[in-house]
Amino acid sequence: MIDINESVMQVLLAFVVVGPLLGAVAALLPAPPGLKGKSPEQAVLRHGVTVTGVILLAAIVLALGFDHDQASKMQATTDISWIPALHVRIHLGVDGISLPLLVLTALLTFLCALYSYFKPPAGPGPKAFVALVLLLESGTLATFAVLDLLLFFLAFETVLIPMYFLIARWGGEGRERAAWRFILYTVLGSVVMLLGLLLIGIKAGTFDMVALATDNGRSLSASVQVIAVLAIGIGLAVKTPMWPLHSWLPDAHTSAPTVGSVLLAGVLLKMGTYGFVRILLPVAPHGFHTFAPYLAAFAVVGIIYGSLACLALARQGAKGDLKRLIAYSSVGHMGFVLLGIATMTATGVNGALFANIAHGLITGLLFFLVGALKDRTGTTDLDTLAEDTGLALYGKAPRLGGLLAFGAVASLGLPGLAGFWGEMLALFGAFRPAADLDRGAYLTFMAIAAFGTLLTAAYMLAVVRRVCMGAVPEPGPHLDGVPQRPLLDDVRTYEFAAWTPLVALTVVAGLWPKALLGLTDPAVQQLLAGGTR
């Protein structure tokens, strides 16, 4: 859009990756004079906002400077040798697939930092909190920016320790157990993934993703591809998460602090699906082809399973937890993403990438809203909240209720909002999968997944009914002429600030899907045809 010198772009991308890391180290040091703020706590939280803000700004400039006419081309590339012994190169670059995810990550982290500035997380001091969030940001941004298999693994692992501590130290009930489950599951998955990555690297003689993608699996024998895809696929599937490897997710989400849930759902899960698109599809197409129908089948089971779990949780008397419900809905949504990828068509993969972004925006928003609800009522238990008639947010806190309803209908895929296009395209992809995949099977998958959207609508509307609607209790008698305080605080200014961008982007992506698809489509076409340039 705007013309920026290539070397400036290079520096910008490198800064986006390294900046948060430096910020994390700086957060641990005492504040320099002049930046002490009102208290050390306030100073460090402000530091978090500043750093993530600058990174977001850099990411936006990067997006503006990105040459949209050549979205399939790697841009802002840096390629320097780091560990010659292992053939590891610091190879960074963005194309139409990674750019949206990069901006989404920077945006969500900034909003989380902003939210925490006004609403510091309950738990030990915020100093480590800010450092961990910044480390997490660095790891996720690096995952989307690196073009070397071993660096990808490094970035993939970087997020584990910060997320473990965010859950274990600032989380709610059952946090220790949830944090352990999260880290042990993902570590086991990612070490298995490492074996696959090494196999590819050793057999092909390079760890460079661009070179491997251009090669398009020609230098890898069929059996190597099958084993590698199986190993890497398991690691990525744990992260995504794919049914039946999802069981760490509900616990982690339920126990994590609001900011942790937002980042987990909004950003961390995307690392898994991104890996499928960036590594497996172009590097080992034959191996992926072998497993694609199974992946699709698991994805569809995930869609139905997630929806049924949500329906069960939304029932009256089920003692369903709202956060757990949204976590299960994530399993369903990520099922659509995986289905799209498993079709191995441009339509399906584009849909998957779109659904990725949409899920990040919408689920991020939903977790923010539920977190706010918890702050106000002290619980996320649906039965306690709704009692017999419903919480009646529309009456008690109309703006909060409105936003929650917005998030719910966006999540169920209402046309005109972001959630619609991704799932639509994934289903289209399944209707006409890649030529040599069994169409009959995919048509069945499509039908089942389409039924899943109905179930999604059912539980989301049930949630809206129980949380937003209901009988408002009679306003109490006015004491001394002062009207009684409303039962719940409505949306505060800082909450508006943190949530408005998500709402706005959900609407924009829903009404103008071309903005995103225009970016991803050329890159996806290129990827399926044989690698990135």
Add this chain to the structure above:
Amino acid sequence: MSSLVQSVDWLAIAPPVVAAAVGLAILVADLFLPDARKPLLGWTAVAGLAASAALLLPLLDHDRSTFCLTGSPHACSYTADRFTLVVQFLVLGGALLTALLSVTSLKDERGNLPEGEFWFLLLSSAAGAALLPASRDLATLIVALEVASLPAFALVGLRHGDRRSSEAALKFFLSSVTATAVSLMGISFVYATTGTLYLTQVADRLPHVDGQFHTLAQTGVVLTLIGFAFKTAAVPFHFWVPDTYVGAPLPIAAYLSVVGKAVGFSGLILVTVVAFPSYADVWGPALAVLAALTMTVGNVGALRQQATRAYSAVRLLAWSSVGQAGYLLVPIAAAGYADDPQKAVGSTVAYALMYGAVNLGAFAVAALVGRTTSGNRLADYRGLYASNPLAALLLAFFLLCLAGLPPGVIGLFAKVTVFSTAVDAGLGWLAVVMAVNVAIALYYYLQWTALLFRAREGEPVKHRVPVPLTAALALTGVIGVVLSGAPQLVLRFTATGLF
């Protein structure tokens, strides 16, 4: 006729010789020094080890050999090639850090530990350990192994009037001596079948052993390996480790966990890759099974430690060192399958360098915490961040390096190289076993790490950190951080041949 007198390249053998000479000098000086001046001995030892490590520098330019046969088949007993220098650096550096830790702990245990003897034994053992990687014949190898081990038994049991200490020493001694005896028997079989002790000649002659001696040679190979497997504390020769570590003075436990292992694995590399390459089909699978067993038993043992039990921190480090020994064995096992075995063992060396630095760092923090608490329980580390933030951050970093997770980048890449040798050699099953082990190990390392940052019960105890401990912590910390930024510094040994 050529002269029968061998010429000696003094520069090449300087590193072990200097360490041994300084040790002797200290033993003599101890007799004449008044009690008040005894700390001087410690600093002399530190200086001696630093000097012998510095003497590695002039050897860097090219490979040197000495104590060679003067006749026509060229074979030498002592070679200072890249492999030797790297392992000597690891051994002498490890001994140096041990010495730094010991200065403080000798001061704290005034009267319990005899200073002169302590330093003499430490330096002799270090000299033996430095000699071992340079040995190129089986006799020198066994002598070096014993020079490294015998003082170590004494060091473990040195504490006056401590029953646990003497019991640990006895356990260590008996099991070690048995293993050495078995190893010697193996060497005699190999000698009987090949008629030479030089490693390169053994390698040349083993494939041409007479058919009827085949079994004898095979038995010899296996028995020889057992002695070295014992030194690396591979399962089933690991049972002495936890009790010995707990019974020994803490710096000696640190010494055994790093230098003792270095001795074991460098001996294993020499006999497998240099002397018995033709028997790769025997020792390759055997070591692979040994590696899998060792890491699993070590990690499960570490997992079972209870935080409130006395010395649980040291016990955990002991079990974890058994687990780490399993990872160290993987590339050696892979060398049995690889086309280029020397490249594979480079990963062991690289991993050992990483492990040496961070494990000694972890022991340094343990020594620091052990000064204020008597038990050195895991529970004593709770809230360390509140009382000593830097030490807590360093320990967290060291533990994550051992676990192989960022921010311990060097630990991660060291594991990656080990994995890649296994994958390269087609040892998929071993790689999967190791993957599961990495996850198990993460559990206890991370549990300990998390404990450091918990809220402390009661008043935080301020630790005043003595100078030598600070130096050890700073040294290991800087090495860990620098290596995390530039892993190539140690990983380059995985790309090129070492011999």
